[in-house]
Amino acid sequence: MTxxxxxxxxxxxxxxxxxxxxxxxxxxxVVAARSAAISTLVVMGLIGLFLLIGAWPALHQQGLSFITxxxxxxxAGTFGIASLLWGTFLIGLFALVVAVxxxxxxxxxxxxxxxxxxxxxxITLVDLMAAVPSIIYAMWALFFLQAHLLTVAQWISVHFGxxxxxxxxxxxxxxxxxxxxxxxxxxAVGVVVLPTVTSxxxxxxxxxxxxxxxxxxxxxxxxxxxxxxxxxPFGRSGIVGGIMLGLxxxxxxxxxxxxxxxxxxxxxxxxxxSGTNTIxxxxxxxxxxxxxVALSGLLGAGLVLFLFTLVxxxxxxxxxxxxxxxxxxxx
Amino acid sequence: xxxxxxxxLVLPAAQPRLPAALVAERVSAWFGDHQVLEDVxxxxxxxxxxxxxxxxxxxxxxxxxxxxxxxxLVPGASLAGQVLLDGHxxxxxxxxxxxxxxxxxxxxxxxxxxxxMSVHDNVLAGLRLTGRRTRRSTSDDLVxxxxxxxxxxxxxxxxxxxxxxxxxxxxxxxxxxxxxxxxRPDVLLMDEPCSALDPTSTRRVEETIRSIAGEVTVxxxxxxMQQAHRVSDHCAFFLAAEGKPGxxxxxxxxxxxxxxxxxxxxxxxxxxxxx
Numbered sequence: 001m002t003x004x005x006x007x008x009x010x011x012x013x014x015x016x017x018x019x020x021x022x023x024x025x026x027x028x029x030v031v032a033a034r035s036a037a038i039s040t041l042v043v044m045g046l047i048g049l050f051l052l053i054g055a056w057p058a059l060h061q062q063g064l065s066f067i068t069x070x071x072x073x074x075x076a077g078t079f080g081i082a083s084l085l086w087g088t089f090l091i092g093l094f095a096l097v098v099a100v101x102x103x104x105x106x107x108x109x110x111x112x113x114x115x116x117x118x119x120x121x122x123i124t125l126v127d128l129m130a131a132v133p134s135i136i137y138a139m140w141a142l143f144f145l146q147a148h149l150l151t152v153a154q155w156i157s158v159h160f161g162x163x164x165x166x167x168x169x170x171x172x173x174x175x176x177x178x179x180x181x182x183x184x185x186x187x188a189v190g191v192v193v194l195p196t197v198t199s200x201x202x203x204x205x206x207x208x209x210x211x212x213x214x215x216x217x218x219x220x221x222x223x224x225x226x227x228x229x230x231x232x233p234f235g236r237s238g239i240v241g242g243i244m245l246g247l248x249x250x251x252x253x254x255x256x257x258x259x260x261x262x263x264x265x266x267x268x269x270x271x272x273x274s275g276t277n278t279i280x281x282x283x284x285x286x287x288x289x290x291x292x293v294a295l296s297g298l299l300g301a302g303l304v305l306f307l308f309t310l311v312x313x314x315x316x317x318x319x320x321x322x323x324x325x326x327x328x329x330x331x
Numbered sequence: 332x333x334x335x336x337x338x339x340l341v342l343p344a345a346q347p348r349l350p351a352a353l354v355a356e357r358v359s360a361w362f363g364d365h366q367v368l369e370d371v372x373x374x375x376x377x378x379x380x381x382x383x384x385x386x387x388x389x390x391x392x393x394x395x396x397x398x399x400x401x402x403x404l405v406p407g408a409s410l411a412g413q414v415l416l417d418g419h420x421x422x423x424x425x426x427x428x429x430x431x432x433x434x435x436x437x438x439x440x441x442x443x444x445x446x447x448m449s450v451h452d453n454v455l456a457g458l459r460l461t462g463r464r465t466r467r468s469t470s471d472d473l474v475x476x477x478x479x480x481x482x483x484x485x486x487x488x489x490x491x492x493x494x495x496x497x498x499x500x501x502x503x504x505x506x507x508x509x510x511x512x513x514x515r516p517d518v519l520l521m522d523e524p525c526s527a528l529d530p531t532s533t534r535r536v537e538e539t540i541r542s543i544a545g546e547v548t549v550x551x552x553x554x555x556m557q558q559a560h561r562v563s564d565h566c567a568f569f570l571a572a573e574g575k576p577g578x579x580x581x582x583x584x585x586x587x588x589x590x591x592x593x594x595x596x597x598x599x600x601x602x603x604x605x606x
Contacts, residue, residue, distance in 0.1 A: 116406055211443035215507070218401060219514060220433030221460035229460060233447045 055300030072265050074294035081301050083265045087276040094186020095250035103197030111205040130195035138259035141188035153178040153272045169273040180262040182276035189253045197246040204238025205231050237323030244316035248309045254280035279305045350548045351417040351517035352377040358412035367393050369576035380549040382559040385569030390577030391552045395520050399435035400428040435518040436511035442503035444495030451491040457514035481509035482539045501532020521551040537562050568597045
């Protein structure tokens with residue numbers, strides 16, 4: 001038997017505001033860190049604002065046709081970035097076709113298969129690849145890669161062109177039909193963004209928890225089975241983030257594209273054919289000779305590129321950081 | 332392997348297989364130049380539960396990981412001696428490690444279900460990983476049987492589709508036991524399976540261990556003396572002097588080890604006077 005006894009009646013204690021006085025060191029540090037963080041945002045904002053103000057005359061004059069116009073004839077008053085957007089898209093696509101599979105494989109090799117003795121060197125090597133200035137890649141692409149890719153492009157065109165019309169070129173027998181194309185520039189850019197893609201993916205794969213890895217191995221999994229059930233599912237968001245970050249770099253790559261392509265202001269469905277253009281390369285090639293509304297147009301093109309890369313990088317950051325695997329990954 | 336055909340998977344209940352004995356002979360182990368185990372002989376009887384007890388750092392877990400070739404995953408790890416499963420050395424160079432691991436399952440200290448897979452798929456993960464195909468009805472049956480063996484079926488039967496990571500800690504550990512049992516191993520190794528669990532979950536896991544003993548040979552590492560007393564048939568007491576490799580001080584029937592230990596150190600340890 002239990003006897004219930006009413007608890008003694010007491011008035012509730014008043015709630016307190018919990019406060020703590022920070023030390024002067026903390027205050028100094030917080031102020032310094034916060035202002036550094038804010039100033040990066042302010043600089044980004046100012047760059048965007050500068051581009052918008054500079055681009056306004058062109059945007060105002062052209063209206064929506066700034067996006068839809070294929071030609072770039074500022075003197076005649078008709079200019080737009082449609083051809084630039086299309087070329088940027090094509091080159092980004094080819095870059096990813098190269099960088100994603102190779103980067104994925106390289107990342108898996110480094111994190112899962114490479115012997116410990118060479119793993120560190122491989123990681124450093126990939127980092128070094130990212131540190132090579134793109135002008136070096138540009139020269140390599142122009143004087144070495146292009147010559148070799150011409151044969152590849154020709155082979156693809158001759159063998160698959162009859163079936164897939166977009167792989168045809170005007171004069172398939174002449175190697176010069178294949179120079180300076182979106183295909184060649186795209187592959188060169190793919191090599192440039194490869195280390196970015198590889199290092200993001202590798203970092204995420206390496207974080208796949210040891211407990212789950214051992215769980216799979218203890219069930220009798222082969223190494224590939226373990227990678228398939230543990231590492232890749234764990235790293236999925238890192239794969240997506242790596243791809244998007246690579247795309248962001250590819251869209252902005254300037255000097256490699258500028259060196260390889262021959263500028264063209266048309267809609268082309270033949271990426272193997274000579275001639276293409278991108279926003280970044282176009283700005284680089286025209287800014288010194290442009291003034292007035294033409295310069296304003298270039299700033300407008302720059303604004304579009306700025307917004308694109310901002311959005312893609314932000315999305316990549318969100319994808320990576322929101323996942324279980326990416327919470328500790330810096331991009 | 333003889334377990335690749337569907338028939339074996341459909342009928343095991345009707346044809347109980349005899350569990351296999353596991354015998355370690357003169358096992359020593361090293362990490363680099365550092366020796367962690369010296370000359371360990373231990374016979375783990377078929378269908379019984381063998382508990383490995385002893386203070387931290389005496390090589391129990393290393394010994395357990397040697398029993399299904401997990402030890403060699405650590406860079407620089409090496410060993411001497413042999414481990415016989417039904418008389419055959421699992422370190423035979425002719426054998427692939429994955430073949431030994433398929434017959435000798437393992438449950439870890441920290442539950443490690445595959446978080447992106449459903450409860451159902453977690454149970455079947457071992458079959459998928461070893462490339463065994465099963466019919467839908469067969470696999471559903473296997474999932475139920477494995478979860479029942481692990482004492483988890485009643486709690487999860489209505490949410491087999493939810494991710495393995497949505498279960499509680501104790502349920503996750505029993506899911507891992509079910510996952511290990513689903514491939515019908517001869518031996519199940521358990522490395523402190525209850526050390527991260529609350530008392531209720533611990534009791535459940537212990538009941539599970541008692542109920543599967545007989546069907547599989549169980550080897551369990553535990554720091555909990557009462558647990559060793561409750562679940563095991565045999566006990567092996569490991570000890571290592573400071574900086575020296577671990578070895579077995581005493582082994583025998585559990586009641587002998589706890590009630591009539593021959594060695595004073597065993598007596599001190601099982602009575603909680605050190606470690």
